[in-house]
Amino acid sequence: MFSDLKRIIDQISRDKGIDRSLLIEAIEEAVLSAARKHYGNRRDLEVRYNDELGEVEVFQFQTVVEEVEDEDNEISLEEAQALDPEAQLGDDIGIKLDNIADLGRIAAQSAKQVIIQKMKEAESEVIYEMYRDREGEIVNGIVQRFERGNMIVNLGRTDAILPASQQMPRRSFRQGDRIRAYLLEVRNSSREPQLVLSRTDDRFLAELFALEVPEIAEGVVKIMGVAREPGYRAKIAVNSIDSDVDPVGACVGMKGSRVQNVVQELQGEKIDIVPWSPDPAKFVSNALAPAQISMVVVDEDNKTLLVVTPDDQLSLAIGRQGQNVRLASSLLGWKIDVKSESRYALYDDPEFLTLLEVEGMEERMAERLHEHGIKSAAELAAADAADVAAALKIEEDAAAALVAAAASVPAAGDGGEEAGSGSAAAEGDGSAGQEAAQEDEGGAEEAGAEDAPAGEDSPGEPAGDGE
Numbered sequence: 001m002f003s004d005l006k007r008i009i010d011q012i013s014r015d016k017g018i019d020r021s022l023l024i025e026a027i028e029e030a031v032l033s034a035a036r037k038h039y040g041n042r043r044d045l046e047v048r049y050n051d052e053l054g055e056v057e058v059f060q061f062q063t064v065v066e067e068v069e070d071e072d073n074e075i076s077l078e079e080a081q082a083l084d085p086e087a088q089l090g091d092d093i094g095i096k097l098d099n100i101a102d103l104g105r106i107a108a109q110s111a112k113q114v115i116i117q118k119m120k121e122a123e124s125e126v127i128y129e130m131y132r133d134r135e136g137e138i139v140n141g142i143v144q145r146f147e148r149g150n151m152i153v154n155l156g157r158t159d160a161i162l163p164a165s166q167q168m169p170r171r172s173f174r175q176g177d178r179i180r181a182y183l184l185e186v187r188n189s190s191r192e193p194q195l196v197l198s199r200t201d202d203r204f205l206a207e208l209f210a211l212e213v214p215e216i217a218e219g220v221v222k223i224m225g226v227a228r229e230p231g232y233r234a235k236i237a238v239n240s241i242d243s244d245v246d247p248v249g250a251c252v253g254m255k256g257s258r259v260q261n262v263v264q265e266l267q268g269e270k271i272d273i274v275p276w277s278p279d280p281a282k283f284v285s286n287a288l289a290p291a292q293i294s295m296v297v298v299d300e301d302n303k304t305l306l307v308v309t310p311d312d313q314l315s316l317a318i319g320r321q322g323q324n325v326r327l328a329s330s331l332l333g334w335k336i337d338v339k340s341e342s343r344y345a346l347y348d349d350p351e352f353l354t355l356l357e358v359e360g361m362e363e364r365m366a367e368r369l370h371e372h373g374i375k376s377a378a379e380l381a382a383a384d385a386a387d388v389a390a391a392l393k394i395e396e397d398a399a400a401a402l403v404a405a406a407a408s409v410p411a412a413g414d415g416g417e418e419a420g421s422g423s424a425a426a427e428g429d430g431s432a433g434q435e436a437a438q439e440d441e442g443g444a445e446e447a448g449a450e451d452a453p454a455g456e457d458s459p460g461e462p463a464g465d466g467e
Contacts, residue, residue, distance in 0.1 A: 006054030017130075017157075018122045024049045026118030031056050033114050035097075042072050046094065059094040117190075124190035127158045131186045131195060138207045139197070143177045153179055153197060160195035168199050169231040170267055180265060182207060199266075200230035208265055209236065212258045215250040222247075224276040227330035231269055235287060235327045239276040248273050272327075280305060280334060287328035291317035294341055304335040306344075314340040343367065351376035359405040365392055377409035 009027070013020040032047040035058050039045065044061040062075040064087055075095075080087035087093055141153035141160065149164035151173065162181055173179055181197035182204035188194070198204060206223045215221040221240050228234040238247035251273045252259050259271060277283040281296035284305050291313045297306035309317045317338050318325050329336045346352045346367065354377035355366040372391040374380050380388070380403060389399035 005056070006051070012119070017126050018119065022122045023119070024051075026115050026122065027056060029118065030114035031058065039097075040072070044073060044092075058097045060097055061092050061094050064089050064091045064093060120190045124188070124194060127194050128186060128188045130157065131183070132188075135183055135186045136203065136207075137183050138180055138204070138211065139183050139195075140178065140180050143173050143175055143179055145175060151179075152193075153181065155195065158195065159193065160197050161193035162197040162199065166196075166198035166200050168267055168269075172267060180208075200228070202226040202228050205234055205236060205262070205266070205271075208262045209251060209258075212253070212261050213251055215240075215245060215247075220245050221250050225331050225333075227327045228269075229323060229327065231267065233270045233272070233323055233327060234266075235272045235274055235331045237274045237276040237283070237287070237331055248275055274331065280332065283332060284328060284334070284336065287331055288317050288324060288338075291324070293317070295344075302335070303333070304337065305332075307336060307338045308341055308344045309338060311340045311342050314338065346370060349375075354378070354409050354411065355380060355406075357409045358402060360398075360402055361405075368392055376411075377406040378411055380406035381409075 005027075009020060009023050012018065013023055028047045028049055032045060035045050035047065036043075039060075046059045046061065048057050048059070049055075050057050062073055062080075064077055064080040065074045066077060066089065068074045068076050075093060077087065077089055080091070080093050083095065084093060139155055139160070141155040144152040144154045144159060146152070151162040151164075151167060153160045153162055160181075160183075162179075166184065181199050182201050183195060184198040184201060185196040186194060187196070203226070205228060206226050209223065210216045213221060216223065216238075220242050221238055224237040224239050226234065226236050236251070238251055240247040240250070250258075259273065263269060263271060272287075272289075274283075274286045274289070277286060280298055284296055284307060285293045288307065291309055293307055293309055293313075295308040297308075299305070307317065316324075319327075325336055325338050352366065352370055352375060355361060355369060355375075356363065358366075358377050358380065368391055369375075369380065369388070372387075374383055374388070374391070383403060385396055385400040385403050388403060389396040392399065
C-alpha cells in the first residue's frame with residue numbers, strides 16, 4: 001500500500017499541481033482513519049509521514065503508570081523504561097506500531113477513499129484559484145461528451161460544463177470539435193462542475209467583438225449595449241470616443257471581415273451594429289433601421305417611446321414575430337410602441353376618442369371597431385351587439401355591455417379627451433404593435449420581413465441612422 005510512496009506523492013503533486021504538503025496531510029488523515037478502524041477508537045493514535053524514509057508511521061501514545069488498568073492507554077513504568085530509560089510516571093510515551101500495511105482490507109479501502117476525496121478537494125481548490133480571475137473571459141476547449149443535453153468541454157487542465165440552457169438552439173457541435181465559450185461562473189466545489197460556460201449570454205457577443213476589433217480592446221470604441229435572441233438575431237450598440245473613428249465601420253471591418261468572423265463563430269446569427277446616441281429618439285431610430293421612422297414621442301418619466309412609421313414600413317419596423325422591435329426595446333431598456341401613421345392619426349379624431357371613453361374598452365378593441373365602420377361611441381351605442389361581438393371576437397354578453405356603456409359617453413366636443421391620451425406604450429416585446437401590423441397589413445408582417453431589403457437581414461450590415 002505504501003511502496004514507492006514518496007515517488008507517487010511527487011508525481012501527483014507535479015501532474016495535478018497540488019501542494020505536496022496537502023497530499024501528505026491527506027495521506028496521514030487517511031491512514032489515521034484506517035488505523036482507528038483496525039485498532040479501535042479508544043487508542044490514542046498519531047500518524048506521521050517520514051519524508052526521509054518515504055513511509056507513513058503510526059504511533060500509539062500511552063501514559064506511564066505504576067499499575068496498568070487500561071492496557072490500550074496505559075503502560076507500566078518498567079515497560080516504559082525498557083523503551084525509554086528516562087521515562088517517568090505520568091509521562092506519555094509513543095510506541096511505533098509495526099506492520100501498518102496489514103491494517104485490513106476494509107481499513108485500507110477506507111484510507112483509499114479518504115485520499116481520493118482529499119485529492120479531489122485539493123485539485124478543486126487549484127482549479128478554482130486558476131480560473132476565478134478569468135470569469136467573464138472567452139475560453140477555448142474541445143467537446144468531450146454529452147450528458148443529458150449538457151456539453152462537457154475539456155479545457156486542458158479540467159473539464160467545464162456547457163448547460164443545455166446556455167447552448168445555441170442550432171447546435172452543430174460533435175465530440176472532438178473545438179469550441180469557444182464565455183466563462184459564466186467559477187464555483188469552488190468538488191461535487192459539481194466548477195466551470196460553467198455559456199454561448200447564449202449577451203456578454204459572449206461583446207467579448208467576441210472585443211477579440212476581433214482592436215479599437216474595442218484599446219477603448220476607443222465602446223460597446224454600449226447588447227441584445228440577443230441567440231442563434232437568430234442580435235443588436236449591438238457602439239460608440240466612439242474619437243470623432244475620427246467610425247464605431248460601426250470599425251466593427252464591420254474591411255469588406256465585413258470582422259463582423260463575419262463573429263457571425264461564423266455564432267453559427268450564422270445575424271448581427272445589427274447600431275450607432276449609439278444619448279438621445280432616445282435618435283437611438284431608437286438607429287435601432288429599428290432599416291425601417292424609416294416618421295416620428296418618435298418620448299415619455300422620459302415612464303421610459304416609453306411611441307414610434308410612428310409610414311404604413312408600408314410598419315411590418316419592417318416590427319420585424320418577423322416582433323423580433324426587431326423586441327430587440328430594440330431590450331437594447332434601449334425602454335418600452336416601445338410602434339404605430340403606423342394611419343393608426344396614429346386616429347388619436348387626433350375626436351369621434352374615435354369617444355370610443356376610448358367607453359367603460360371596458362381597450363385601445364386595440366377601439367381600433368378594430370373603427371376598422372369595421374363603428375367610429376364613435378354614439379355609433380357603438382346604436383350598433384347591434386351581435387355585430388360588435390363578431391368584430392371584436394368576444395362573447396355577445398360582453399359586446400352588449402359595451403353597447404350599453406357607450407350610451408352614457410358624451411358626444412365628441414362635449415369634454416372628450418385630448419388626442420393621443422388613449423395611446424398606451426406597449427411592453428418591449430412588441431406585441432401590441434405586432435397585432436396592429438397583422439390587422440392593418442392583412443398579414444403583411446411575415447411577407448414584409450421576408451421581402452425586406454437585404455440590409456435588414458444581412459449579418460453585419462450596419463444599421464441606418466433613421467434619417
